[in-house]
Amino acid sequence: MAFSETLITVLLALFALLTSVYYALESLVISLVPRKFRRKSVEGQVVLVTGGGSGIGRLICLKMAARGAKIVTWDVSTQGNEETKRLVLEAGGKCHVYTVDLCDRLAVYDAASKVKKEVGKVDILVNNAGIVTGKTFKDSPDELIKKTFDVNIMSHFWVEGYTGVKTTVVCPYYISTGMFEGVQSKLIPILKPEFVASEVVDGILMNCTIVILPSFCRILILLKHILPAKGGWRLYKACGGHLTMQDFRGRLKNDLKESETKDNLLNDRIIA
Numbered sequence: 001m002a003f004s005e006t007l008i009t010v011l012l013a014l015f016a017l018l019t020s021v022y023y024a025l026e027s028l029v030i031s032l033v034p035r036k037f038r039r040k041s042v043e044g045q046v047v048l049v050t051g052g053g054s055g056i057g058r059l060i061c062l063k064m065a066a067r068g069a070k071i072v073t074w075d076v077s078t079q080g081n082e083e084t085k086r087l088v089l090e091a092g093g094k095c096h097v098y099t100v101d102l103c104d105r106l107a108v109y110d111a112a113s114k115v116k117k118e119v120g121k122v123d124i125l126v127n128n129a130g131i132v133t134g135k136t137f138k139d140s141p142d143e144l145i146k147k148t149f150d151v152n153i154m155s156h157f158w159v160e161g162y163t164g165v166k167t168t169v170v171c172p173y174y175i176s177t178g179m180f181e182g183v184q185s186k187l188i189p190i191l192k193p194e195f196v197a198s199e200v201v202d203g204i205l206m207n208c209t210i211v212i213l214p215s216f217c218r219i220l221i222l223l224k225h226i227l228p229a230k231g232g233w234r235l236y237k238a239c240g241g242h243l244t245m246q247d248f249r250g251r252l253k254n255d256l257k258e259s260e261t262k263d264n265l266l267n268d269r270i271i272a
């Protein structure tokens with residue numbers, strides 16, 4: 001590369017760094033604006049939630065419905081889907097349910113065309129479905145590893161297919177939905193489903209690029225990249241990070257307690 005070309009690249013990089021200062025200030029100012037002024041409306045929009053038959057997915061369905069959205073839930077569990085539909089209808093919302101195994105690419109395409117015909121174009125897609133093995137890497141059978149990738153990663157490719165879409169990535173710590181039943185956390189409190197669902201919905205409505213929960217965990221991401229690897233590992237162990245999964249049992253009950261879900265509905269009616 002010629003010297004002049006290198007110089008231009010360096011100058012452009014420096015300019016990009018300077019604009020980052022501007023964007024940081026912009027974010028700071030925006031964060032001072034109350035959330036109620038920053039949320040976009042989803043009234044009448046179609047919101048498709050994968051894994052809407054349980055946990056966070058169900059709560060997202062209820063919260064989006066409380067804001068006037070038409071809900072579509074895709075879940076491998078027909079029973080879970082039906083319960084979500086019942087709760088959404090009971091709260092005065094609209095809900096369409098489809099039993100879909102997200103590992104099955106053709107079933108996803110089929111459900112997508114049914115939704116288009118029966119409900120309309122999807123405005124917001126919440127890729128929420130997920131599974132966890134809870135086993136160490138060496139104890140995980142091949143089938144479980146493959147299934148985890150199929151549900152948690154590959155399904156995103158079958159479900160998406162548009163360009164120019166605004167995306168929100170959500171990175172939560174452990175949540176007490178039952179998925180990670182048995183985990184122990186010494187320092188960071190295990191998150192409440194209601195809090196996570198509210199933050200996810202707000203993140204989507206405010207067009208946030210990334211939602212890290214709890215938000216102070218951003219510091220850990222920074223530390224991971226600046227500490228030497230051995231130092232980071234020591235810190236992780238000192239905080240008990242390596243022990244959190246040792247009593248993992250996974251989901252024992254099939255769902256959130258009904259009383260918990262009713263409380264959430266009540267909250268939704270209040271914020272709506």
Ligand SMILES: NC(=O)c1ccc[n+]([C@@H]2O[C@H](COP(=O)([O-])OP(=O)(O)OC[C@H]3O[C@@H](n4cnc5c(N)ncnc54)[C@H](O)[C@@H]3O)[C@@H](O)[C@H]2O)c1
Binds near residue numbers: 050080131174
């Ligand atoms: N619970 C936690 O501690 C935690 C932490 C970090 C991330 N997450 C992620 O948050 C999301 C929601 O988790 P949750 O705690 O509500 O779990 P959950 O088990 O309550 O809900 C997951 C839903 O996904 C559905 N699902 C699973 N496999 C599917 C498939 N093949 N096709 C269609 N649906 C399928 C399940 O039936 C279930 O209704 C998941 O993606 C999970 O990985 C959870």
